[in-house]
Amino acid sequence: MSHSLRSTGQARAVVADKREAILKAxxxxxxxxxxxxxxxxxxxxxxGTKNCRTAxxxxxxxx
Numbered sequence: 001m002s003h004s005l006r007s008t009g010q011a012r013a014v015v016a017d018k019r020e021a022i023l024k025a026x027x028x029x030x031x032x033x034x035x036x037x038x039x040x041x042x043x044x045x046x047x048g049t050k051n052c053r054t055a056x057x058x059x060x061x062x063x
Contacts, residue, residue: 022047 025047029038044050 018049
């Protein structure tokens with residue numbers, strides 16, 4: 001049985017890294033297109049992820 005399970009600390013680090021990449025991508029997209037003309041898909045594409053909402057939901061669930 002060789003499951004690659006992440007500890008809670010490792011999982012949080014992955015989420016934090018993804019969140020940071022999304023925030024940096026958002027700044028680039030907003031600078032290029034403007035806030036109101038930008039879409040979540042634009043930011044996700046810039047960040048190299050499928051969906052930005054996944055990372056933001058995970059970080060908000062914790063109390």
